Amino acid sequence: xxxxxxxxxxxxxxxxxxxxxxxxxxxxxxxxxxxxxxxxxxxxxxxxxxxxxxxxxxxxxxxxxxxxxxxxxxxxxxxxxxxxxxxxxxxxxxxxxxxxxxxxxxxxxxxxxxxxxxxxxxxxxxxxxxxxxxxxxxxxxxxxxxxxxxxxxxxxxxxxxxxxxxxxxxxxxxxxxxxxxxxxxxxxxxxxxxxxxxxxxxxxxxxxxxxxxxxxxxxxxxxxxxxxxxxxxxxxxxxxxxxxxxxxxxxxxxxxxxxxxxxxxxxxxxxxxxxxxxxxxxxxxxxxxxxxxxxxxxxxxxxxxxxxxxxxxxxxxxxxxxxxxxxxxxxxxxxxxxxxxxxxxxxxxxxxxxxxxxxxxxxxxxxxxxxx
Numbered sequence: 001x002x003x004x005x006x007x008x009x010x011x012x013x014x015x016x017x018x019x020x021x022x023x024x025x026x027x028x029x030x031x032x033x034x035x036x037x038x039x040x041x042x043x044x045x046x047x048x049x050x051x052x053x054x055x056x057x058x059x060x061x062x063x064x065x066x067x068x069x070x071x072x073x074x075x076x077x078x079x080x081x082x083x084x085x086x087x088x089x090x091x092x093x094x095x096x097x098x099x100x101x102x103x104x105x106x107x108x109x110x111x112x113x114x115x116x117x118x119x120x121x122x123x124x125x126x127x128x129x130x131x132x133x134x135x136x137x138x139x140x141x142x143x144x145x146x147x148x149x150x151x152x153x154x155x156x157x158x159x160x161x162x163x164x165x166x167x168x169x170x171x172x173x174x175x176x177x178x179x180x181x182x183x184x185x186x187x188x189x190x191x192x193x194x195x196x197x198x199x200x201x202x203x204x205x206x207x208x209x210x211x212x213x214x215x216x217x218x219x220x221x222x223x224x225x226x227x228x229x230x231x232x233x234x235x236x237x238x239x240x241x242x243x244x245x246x247x248x249x250x251x252x253x254x255x256x257x258x259x260x261x262x263x264x265x266x267x268x269x270x271x272x273x274x275x276x277x278x279x280x281x282x283x284x285x286x287x288x289x290x291x292x293x294x295x296x297x298x299x300x301x302x303x304x305x306x307x308x309x310x311x312x313x314x315x316x317x318x319x320x321x322x323x324x325x326x327x328x329x330x331x332x333x334x335x336x337x338x339x340x341x342x343x344x345x346x347x348x349x350x351x352x353x354x355x356x357x358x359x360x361x362x363x364x365x366x367x368x369x370x371x372x
Contacts, residue, residue: 018045021143022196022204029310029317039314041204046144047192055101056179058118058157060192068192104186111189115141115152117176124160127260128287128311131211132203134163137193139210144193150174155185169265170214201311208290208318215291218266220273226293229255230271232280236261239333240281241359242301251364252371260285279371281328281360286312294320299371301360303330326370330358 022044029037051063060068108114117137123129134156138149154176156163167174179185196207216222231249234241236259242248249257255277260268272278272291280286281301289298289312298321300312316323 018047019144020045021140022206025205027202027205027314027317029314039199039202039310041202042194042198044140044194044196044204046140047194049187049190049192051186051188052190053101053104053184053186054116054118054155054157054179054190055184056121056157056181058120059101060116060118060190061101102182102184105183106185107187108185108190109188112191113153114187114190115154116157116190116192117154118157119160119163121158124158125162126284127162128284130160130163130166131287131290132197132207133195134160135166135211136196136203136207139207140193140196141191152191153177155179155190166265170217201309201314203314203318205318208315211290212319215269215273218269220270224274226274226276226296228271228275229277230275230279231255231257232278232283232285232288233257233259234281234283234285235259237283239358240283242281243331243359243361244364248362248364248367251368255279260288277371282309282312287315289315289319289321292319292321295322297322297324297371299324299326299367301326301328301362303328303358303360324370326362326367328360328362330360333357333359 020043022041024043025041027039027041029039049060049062053061062068115137117134119129119134123133141147141149141152150171150173152175154174156176156178159178167176196204229252231245231252233245235245245257249255258271263271268288269291272288273293275292276296278286278289278292278296278298279301280299286298286300289296292298298312298316300323302309302325304327313323313325315321
């Protein structure tokens with residue numbers, strides 16, 4: 001089934017119809033001289049739609065054929081008319097486009113029951129996107145209706161083993177359905193909380209402290225003094241590894257290496273809550289600084305081209321952590337699927353971004369002085 005869908009021209013389309021949960025906030029952060037120090041968060045809200053359809057792209061098509069999407073990666077390269085903004089809340093497109101929706105395979109008729117959780121297939125294993133973009137919507141449900149978020153049934157746009165793991169360990173009572181690929185589901189009434197994150201990391205300041213309260217349910221004492229110094233390993237990641245990690249760990253005294261993929265979610269939270277120092281290359285595992293205590297020192301290894309990556313400095317800023325960036329040299333990844341010079345403008349097949357093509361080499365004496 002083909003539908004010509006209309007452009008959503010502005011976030012005001014929603015703000016004029018729905019109550020605001022979070023207003024706009026001005027955020028000041030002293031980070032790096034070449035990076036802006038002032039940011040503005042978007043307002044948040046909870047939208048409601050009647051007689052709408054969703055699929056796993058993820059798209060929501062309203063009754064009057066407006067297209068609404070938050071995670072645009074799967075369709076950015078399919079259409080030439082790109083959205084007006086890169087990464088935001090209900091991004092808009094430059095003109096009407098033709099969307100081919102599969103036939104409706106399931107219909108839901110209950111009201112005030114189902115909540116849309118869009119996540120694209122490329123982000124389902126990314127802790128940052130799961131905590132901020134998906135679980136962050138639970139907060140809006142609580143704030144909007146003053147009710148526990150677990151009373152609703154959620155519609156997850158794509159399978160996410162990481163989300164399953166979080167839900168099983170922290171929200172065992174949560175009810176949700178996962179959309180199979182190639183299906184369209186129609187809802188008589190669907191609730192759609194907005195994103196709390198836009199512009200690749202500008203998060204409404206109220207969200208991180210709300211997420212942080214989940215560690216209280218794990219019995220972690222608030223007055224416990226942090227004592228661990230951890231290096232977040234990317235040994236199981238395909239990129240942005242530290243080539244000389246073994247040498248670094250031998251030189252660091254009293255530090256431990258953690259491989260997050262090997263640990264239950266509860267153990268990850270506990271480790272970061274107990275850490276006074278966190279060292280990591282830029283990556284989604286740094287989302288776990290959500291659990292660090294105020295004053296924890298976070299050192300993020302980046303390269304010059306990644307200095308615009310403000311995601312974790314802004315997160316640290318909202319949680320009153322001491323965030324610093326250490327600039328390292330990079331080496332091109334040379335395994336078969338990604339053999340490519342970093343200087344080339346052409347990306348190998350299957351690689352989304354140029355910073356997917358690198359590993360790091362650090363100056364160990366310089367980094368140790370930096371940590372001290």
